[in-house]
Amino acid sequence: MDYLAKMKEDYDPLVPDLKLDYTKVELYLDLRKRKKDEVLKDASSIEICSRYICEGFIGLFYDSEKGPVLSEIFQATDVAFDFQSYLKGEKTQNYIKCLSDVVYYELSKKSEMTLIQNYPEFAKLGLKINHRLLQRLQLRSRIKVMGITKGYREFVEFMPGVEIHLSQSKIASYFSCSERTVREIQHALKLGKI
Template sequence: MENFIKKIREDLNRHIPLSDEFYTALNRYLFLKKRKRREIISSPDQKRKCSLYICQGYVGVYKLQHGKEFLILVFKENNLVHDWIKYSSEPDSQILVKAITDTVYLEFSLSDLRFLILRHPETFNLILVLNHRIQVATYHFLELIRKEFIYGYSAFCHCFPGIQGYLNYSDWASLFSTSTRTVGRVLSQKPKAKYPSSKRGGRGQRGNGTSMASPRL
């Protein structure tokens, strides 16, 4: 736990210097969590609103629609997975957050954050900085997946090293708003790697040509 607290402190201090007292207080509200690959982190029926700071691994945000899961966002080490989806959307928002790989993260709740702001006003400045950081990261991510899959695939794998071993054809199709047939054709021309088949119920299998356009938030 101590190593991960040190990690988040070094990361945040690059953006805004904060006092030792602040980090001592923050430490009381951070909870170290671990999830196995494909394990659910947050589901639509979860009442407690939390944000995550990823220490290790990849995390995916999925849109649930008509009983299917559509991967729409991917986060990596040092990313803050702010629960902006639940903060800003309707109560019945069908958003699922899952570990794409084995994942370690620090979790803190919205209620604890409010309490921290009352005790340490400097927290508000940190939130402004982090919100800007999230917006910039999201912008670059969306720019990445707006590319045609044949061009965007390599850039995506460069940004998320090793992730090609964890996403199936349907995940790629969902991210890039294309079909599993297109994904299969492009990946068949790439160096051999393990590409998991689709195992989530109701999602298209590799090579079926079904359009997997991702519903955007």
């Protein structure tokens, strides 16, 4: 599959007035393939890259007294990274893990700076990507705040196929509810009751 062409197709509408040459970007990107449950960023480490997801799902976690908490889910065309660590250049307790088999482009923070220096036209795209990232974060947060009872149907519609890759305990941690509630809601959805 031509993942660079897919990325171009995804990003071009964000900056319709620019004709960007993605072969320039390709020099700074590393295409990675990882398996489900592989850790991409450890807890207590500094985030040094962002990941444009071509295929699959990635999760942002932290550990609580009750166990791992899934706080964010990223899907194809999202950019996945530990925002807090990346922006501040500081360690966090967050870790990033593959929720499914994943294909993604990795762009180091250093490479991003060099890319913008060498090809300033990509700065405008970067701003649009950040804007979209914040919009999607807001949408995911709105669905989470609805709670699983009201938000689960919208959750699975917004992230098609994600429920196949998530255990009931991960879904429960994401929505801050019990696994029993997850089972009840999933059953109700199958029966068409929600």
